[in-house]
Amino acid sequence: MSELSQLSTALYQILVIGIGATLVxxxxxxxxxxxxxxxxxxxxxxxxxxxxxxxxxxAHQSIFNAAPARFEKAIGWFSHYLIGVLFAGGLVAVVGSEWLTAPTLFPALLFGVATVIFPFFLMQPCLGLGIAASRTPKPMNARSKSLLTHAVFGLGMYLTAVIIL
Structure with a gap:
């Protein structure tokens, strides 16, 4: 297989894994x-x-009080899946493209959990929820849910990779 063909196959797999994991x-x-x-x-x-x-x-004091943006629902959902694809690409960049041919659970699960740094330290503060949901009514519940959800995303990357092999 040529180098270009290998690259396009890997990019396709990353796309499918990111979408599949986000769907999970x-x-x-x-x-x-x-x-x-x-x-x-x-x-x-x-x-x-x-x-x-x-x-x-x-950044917003409270995203709930911000004026609605045009097409916000479509933008939000598209971004959600795009981020899933980018995270799948991040996993492959960290563990190597060999993972695509022989996926294992631990790296995907660990990487999935590690991605929680983005909502904790970027998204939640910018939405007005504070660092790691510190300004929510029940911060520990929000943190636990985020961690578990990102672990499920990691599991989804692994399961999707196994299914498409």
């Missing part, structure tokens, strides 16, 4: 909501946050 995470959120009445993040709020960035607003 979304199914997990549905299970939490239906069985335990635990709400999920409204990705329209992520779209609102991103939708305000071209206007120069990167």
């Amino acid at each position: 995470m979304d199914v997990w959120a549905i299970v939490l909501k239906r069985l335990f009445n635990i709400p999920s993040l409204d990705y329209a709020l992520v779209g609102r946050w991103l939708g305000h960035m071209p206007k120069g607003t990167f």
Whole structure:
């Protein structure tokens, strides 16, 4: 197989793994909501946050009180899946492309959990929720849910990689 062909195959696998893992995470959120009445993040709020960035607003006192952005729901959901693909690419960049041909659980799970640094230290503070959800009514519940959700994302990367082999 040529180098270009190998690269395009790897990029395709990363795309599918990122989408698959994000889908697993979304199914997990549905299970939490239906069985335990635990709400999920409204990705329209992520779209609102991103939708305000071209206007120069990167952080909000409260994203809930910010003016809605045009197409915020579509922007939020597209970004959610794009981030999943980028995280899958990050996993492969860290552990090497060999993982794509022989995926193992531990690196995917560990990388998935490690990605929680992004919501803890970037997204949540910029949405007005504080570092690691410190300004939410129940910070430890929010942190635990984020950690578990990112672990499920890591499991999703592994499961998707195994399925597409």
